[in-house]
Amino acid sequence: MTRNDLAAGASAGQGKTVIVTGAGTNLGQAMALRLLSDGFNCVLGGLVADELQETVELSGEHRVQATALACDVRLPEDRQRLIELAVEQPGKLFGLVNNAGVFRFRPFFDETLTDWRDTLEINLEAPFFLAQLAIEAMRKNGEGRIVNIASMHGVVGVNNLGRGATMPETTPEDRGPVRCSAYATSKGGLIQLTRELAIAAGRWGITVNAVSPGTVRHKKRHANPATDATDASRMPAPSEQAINEAMNTIAQQTLLGRLGKAEDIAGPVRFLLSDDAAYITGANLVVDGGFTAW
Secondary structure (H helix, E strand, O other), rough: OOOOHHHHHHHHHEEEEEEEEEEOOOOHHHHHHHHHOOOEEEEEEOOOOHOOOOOOOHHEEEEEEEEEOOOOOOOOOHHHHHHHHHOOOEEEEEEEOOOOOOOOOEEHHHHHOOOOHHHHHHHHHHHHHHHHHHHEEEEEEEEEEEEOOOHHHOOOOOOHOOOOOHOOOOOOOHHOOOOOOHHHHHHHHHHHHHHHHHHHHHHHHHHEEEEEEEOOOOOOOOOOOOOOOOHHHOOOOOHHHHHHHHHHHHHHOOOOOEEEEEEHHHHHHHHHOOHHHHOOOOOOEEEEOHHHHH
């Protein structure tokens, strides 16, 4: 990359504000850092203030473009605060990256109504209502970009055989295979929601697309959070060895022979926020190293 390329990238987002939810760790952090380096003002949303501050610090000289807000996207008042804060930034609200999400796996017969509702509330309901608020602000400008972070498992199912001890076929007391039914359903729904939002918002020059990552090795693991006091006994966390074995198996099933990196996802998200993607809307970009090509 030449000095001119770097200069062009750093100026591309000037005068444009992008909201990134779940910006304190992993994919969200990588996306935020990429956008900040390309000159965007970023409003970073997430549950944990310290994690958001880490993202700000990692952005180095670009930290002046970052504004962090500890918030819970499940709450209407927090979604409103997030949008209002973005509108207050210099320039205009240009983008929304709906990245905040939760992944839970449970024995099939033990997945509860609480599991189901909380997963869909975070992964599907919050993106819709954030997009609704963002589109209302963006349409005054005659342009905007929304990128929903879905999953390859919104496109294809999860194969227990490829996950080893992290998602066994059988469980104690015959509670069925370990599955992630609510998660997969929410991500499939998010892909369809992307199309619906694109249809609604296209008349105002706003594009809406999805990025569906494959398996990414994260620095911080937040998978399988508890929803109630019985979770720990119902589904104890797999061992580090089991996780590593499962990750290696998935890498072997991936055409490129490796797991994804957070930066592999940040790049396509950045593309969908660029002028080069101005004529793309209602699309789902699967970024999985070829895993779903089999």
